[in-house]
Amino acid sequence: MMPLVFAEKDQPHIIRKIGGSSEVKKHLEDLGFNVGGEVSVVSQLGSNLILKVKESRVAVSEELARKIMV
Secondary structure, eight states: BBGGGOOOOOOEEEOEEEHHHHHHHHHHHHTTOTTOOEEEEEEEEETEEEETTTTTTEEEEHHHHTTTEO
């Protein structure tokens, strides 16, 4: 298991755990990040990551991406 920021680009990964406070977990769930769901890194721009989740592209900060374990 590793934080999403270290995941290979353009490879599908399964979300194993979401860390952080209850507010952070709720925010990530609202964006479509759920345990057991699939996510892939599309690109990294500075300290932000563009992620593909549920057929959508979502930009998250590196700080939030570190809370998503794959």
